[in-house]
Amino acid sequence: MKDLLPPLLSQLEQTSTNLLQLSWIEVGVASTLLVINVILSITLQLGIAKQLLISASRMVIQLLLIGLILKQIFALALLFPVLGLAGVMTLIAGISVVRRTQTRYRSIHTTAIVSIWMSSWIVTGITLLLIVKPEPWHSPSVLIPLLGMVLGNSLTGISLGMERFLRELTTNRDEIESLLVLGATRWESCRPSIVNATRAAMIPILNTMSVAGIVSIPGMMTGQLLAGAEPMQAVRYQIMIMFVIAAAIALGTISALTLTYLRVTSKRHRINWSDLQVSDH
Amino acid sequence: MTRIAHLNQEPIIEARDVSRHDPVSDRTLLFSANLKLFPGDRLGLIGPSGCGKSTFLRAMALLDPVQNGEILHHGQPIPPEAIPHYRQEILYLPQRPTMYPGTVRDNLAKPFLFAAATNDFDEEKALGFLDLLNRDKVFLEQNAKHLSGGEQQVVAFVRGLLLNPRTLLLDEPTASLDSISTQRFETVLENWQDPVHNNAGQPTDHLKRSLIFAGHDHAQVQRLTDHVIEIIDGTLDLERPH
Numbered sequence A: 001m002k003d004l005l006p007p008l009l010s011q012l013e014q015t016s017t018n019l020l021q022l023s024w025i026e027v028g029v030a031s032t033l034l035v036i037n038v039i040l041s042i043t044l045q046l047g048i049a050k051q052l053l054i055s056a057s058r059m060v061i062q063l064l065l066i067g068l069i070l071k072q073i074f075a076l077a078l079l080f081p082v083l084g085l086a087g088v089m090t091l092i093a094g095i096s097v098v099r100r101t102q103t104r105y106r107s108i109h110t111t112a113i114v115s116i117w118m119s120s121w122i123v124t125g126i127t128l129l130l131i132v133k134p135e136p137w138h139s140p141s142v143l144i145p146l147l148g149m150v151l152g153n154s155l156t157g158i159s160l161g162m163e164r165f166l167r168e169l170t171t172n173r174d175e176i177e178s179l180l181v182l183g184a185t186r187w188e189s190c191r192p193s194i195v196n197a198t199r200a201a202m203i204p205i206l207n208t209m210s211v212a213g214i215v216s217i218p219g220m221m222t223g224q225l226l227a228g229a230e231p232m233q234a235v236r237y238q239i240m241i242m243f244v245i246a247a248a249i250a251l252g253t254i255s256a257l258t259l260t261y262l263r264v265t266s267k268r269h270r271i272n273w274s275d276l277q278v279s280d281h
Numbered sequence B: 001m002t003r004i005a006h007l008n009q010e011p012i013i014e015a016r017d018v019s020r021h022d023p024v025s026d027r028t029l030l031f032s033a034n035l036k037l038f039p040g041d042r043l044g045l046i047g048p049s050g051c052g053k054s055t056f057l058r059a060m061a062l063l064d065p066v067q068n069g070e071i072l073h074h075g076q077p078i079p080p081e082a083i084p085h086y087r088q089e090i091l092y093l094p095q096r097p098t099m100y101p102g103t104v105r106d107n108l109a110k111p112f113l114f115a116a117a118t119n120d121f122d123e124e125k126a127l128g129f130l131d132l133l134n135r136d137k138v139f140l141e142q143n144a145k146h147l148s149g150g151e152q153q154v155v156a157f158v159r160g161l162l163l164n165p166r167t168l169l170l171d172e173p174t175a176s177l178d179s180i181s182t183q184r185f186e187t188v189l190e191n192w193q194d195p196v197h198n199n200a201g202q203p204t205d206h207l208k209r210s211l212i213f214a215g216h217d218h219a220q221v222q223r224l225t226d227h228v229i230e231i232i233d234g235t236l237d238l239e240r241p242h
Helices: A008-014 A024-031 A034-043 A049-076 A079-097 A108-132 A140-171 A173-181 A186-211 A219-226 A231-264 B053-060 B080-089 B104-113 B123-132 B137-141 B149-162 B179-193 B218-224
Strands: B013-022 B027-037 B042-046 B068-073 B090-093 B167-171 B210-215 B227-232 B235-237
Touching: A034 A049, A049 A079, A049 A140, A079 A108, A079 A140, A108 A140, A108 A231, A140 A173, A140 A186, A140 A231, A173 A186, A173 B080, A173 B090, A186 A231, A219 A231, B013 B053, B027 B053, B027 B068, B027 B235, B042 B053, B042 B218, B053 B090, B053 B167, B053 B210, B080 B090, B090 B149, B104 B123, B104 B137, B104 B149, B123 B137, B123 B149, B123 B179, B149 B179, B167 B179, B179 B210, B179 B218, B210 B218, B218 B227
Parallel strands: B042 B210, B042 B227, B090 B167, B167 B210
Antiparallel strands: B013 B027, B013 B068, B227 B235
């Protein structure tokens, strides 16, 4: 497998002659496509023109910044800067998990950060050490994009799972409590909600896997093809990454739901209703 | 309360200085409640809405954390692992019945799927109770979610009785029932409380069942219970006669 799956950077170097170089002028041309969205917003009075410009500007600034940071870290290729960046990325992903969660409890951020940290680092670690095996193992050109893909997908899954579980708890309060009254343990009373939440978390990756290659060429494969990679090589990478992402989502969701369950229920087989707060944002 | 009759007995449940404070509303819902419920006791709980009747019954069913005091079962604190079984023995029937997707039969059989259940769902027994409450076999096949409020209360009541509880904590159980159904409900409740007889026809005293009946209707509460306690702003008024 090792010789079949060379690290991304060396591959990019090998194929840099094939790589379609993009100048800032060409990026500028692409930015004019945003005008279509602005016109649409104004003619249909969608009121999203301002939001569009802010979001687009944010995206440009964030990517420029990460570009500069990556350039430095790639040049250094030292362990601690790489792990530092990976840590910051994981922390931000953890905080983002609960950004749109309406039902919350006090330590919800800790739950999200611990879950995404554990699941994404375990899965990325296995991928680096046993599958891709770059030299050195912390090679930033492999570790950072790989972790980024795992985090981005886990974030969505864990977020959907936690939101669903907490929403079910508050909307089905009577049903859940009635089960407790009839002698259910806390697990028996929460199990249906946890099952639904796990399903909700896994649906996006299941959909992505089932249409991969038919409806769209997945992002990583697209990148490799644009970079001039041999199609079958790009396919192998994409299959591997799909398995990795699915595993990270499953692990992260199970961990997040278990921690949430332990936090919102009591050993005395009841739900800590007063710890659950529903916010409007 | 006629404590003389209970001299040689230990209470089934005892609330000792139980206080409950709700951190969300920052209100104290129950002030240092003390109560002993003995085998065979029929206790009424009256008071206006929001006075703490449900809070007290929920505390007895161990559904909310209490800030002070404790609930004892046969004189002992209840360890976490015994709570599901305790709740099947000391059964709380909430004011709003909850139905799950499926038929009435599915709903009646649901508690028997839990690990705490000691026996299996007995359809004959269920039909017996339903018959007394004027419902026939067809009722078992109905979609529980489509039942009226009163019918749901009947299902919740039968679901509770099938668990063979030792004590019932009833929270306005006839609020949605019409007068005929209420009458039948009361008859079933009275029959249920009669001591279970052994093979020789002698009442087996240790199986005497007890109940707490919380309601608005003074006449009904007095009809169904031997002793009525008023609850005012979260305080049990044990002294005042009714």
